[in-house]
Amino acid sequence: MEETPRTPVITIGLNAGQATFDYSMTELKNLVEANNMTVVEEIQQSLTKPNPGTYFGTGKVEELATIVADDEVNVIIVNDELTPSQIRNLENGTKARIIDRTGLILEIFANRAQSREAKLQVQLAMLQYQLPRLHTSASQRLDQQTGSGGGGGFTNRGSGESQTEMSRRTIQRSINHVNHELKEINQAAATQRQQRERNQLPSVALVGYTNAGKSTLMNALVRKFGKNEDKQVFVKDMLFATLDTSVRQLVFPDQKKMLLSDTVGFVSQLPTQLVKAFRSTLAEAANADLLIQVVDYADTNKEAMMATTEKTLMDIGVTDVPMITVFNKADLTEATYPTRAADQLVLSALDDDSLDLLVQAIKEKVFHNYVTANFLIPFSEGEVVSYLNENAHVLSTDYVADGTALKVELQQADFERFKQFVVTKEHS
Ligand SMILES: Nc1nc2c(ncn2[C@@H]2O[C@H](COP(=O)(O)OP(=O)(O)OP(=O)(O)O)[C@@H](O)[C@H]2O)c(=O)[nH]1
Ligand SMILES: [Mg+2]
Incomplete structure (x- = not known):
């Protein structure tokens, strides 16, 4: 792909003493780069609240105008969402095009959207x-x-x-x-979701800050436990590589099945218009049985990124879904991996043992309605044996005089369905 030259820009931000200020400026720089622009200068002003007319104070706007003229920069990116009059006044005062944070994120999304x-x-x-x-x-x-x-x-x-x-x-x-x-x-998507729910497969959603490695994890798990024809999702080292939700079925060696979904990543101050517009895409997370929050363990701002993810989940109304936290990209750090402490894992999406540890954690969370039982199935009911072989975890098979004796770990629902053939039930 040929590279178009990056537009030079100045970023400006108001420091009101908030703890997250430095991080938000770093994030703004990353957003600028994601929009094929490059920061040539960063200007801050310490003010408790923005000037209602011009965002920055008058003196600072004049200083900006000088820099714009001297550096021949035509675009200024502002770290906050501005009022329309602030945008216009700043444009008049600096003679540069003003893009606020919301406008910038919208532009990136517009460039990324495929479907x-x-x-x-x-x-x-x-x-x-x-x-x-x-x-x-x-x-x-x-x-x-x-x-x-x-x-x-x-x-x-x-x-x-x-x-x-x-x-x-x-x-x-x-x-x-x-x-x-x-x-x-959306109606089509909702119907699909209902259908999947009727299949009673547990659903697990990957969520987290953009570029944390959600899609990479999804692909690795699909490669290991998906069906052959399942397509890989798009992965790239850039912000907002994924805008569409993908759902894949995973089947583990013990026949336990689940659905895994990958969706759009988060960033702080995600514009409300976008959150609203993407609500249906994010419904996959809202309806999940388990969330896997993926965090870039190698990023120095990971704490702030986690706070951003948790806040965005609150904003979209996802408050009571259980969550596992995956500190990903451990291969880029000094940390030993994979490790697990309760619901927190340190791992790398590029490492096979890491995937096994993650799957084990997921299974503990989502497959709790399973029982183990001994069945005796008459030879005349051969299709029951086939069903169990395909949909349950058959631990042993014996052919005895009056039928097939199976020891099976299966879903409670299947257990109820074939109760008439149960000999003994064990705890599992
Ligand atoms: N070294 C290393 N790189 C990783 C790991 N996981 C993902 N990456 C890289 O990180 C970048 C982002 O990965 P993605 O899977 O696209 O991230 P994402 O969370 O889906 O990002 P968005 O779709 O933008 O929200 C890619 O360049 C991946 O190759 C990991 O465990 N180790
Ligand atoms: Mg992705």
């Missing part, structure tokens, strides 16, 4: 981001036209109210249209 669903979801989020902005900026533009007349390129476009109204109606119509299309896709 029709992901594209529609991003489109919806962008339209919802634009709608209130269009309103305010247009009315302020009107104020400026009738009032002092203020300078600057952006104010002189002469868009009258009727035009704004029209744009608003167009956006609203597009929102309705996209919503309608998404609803159709």
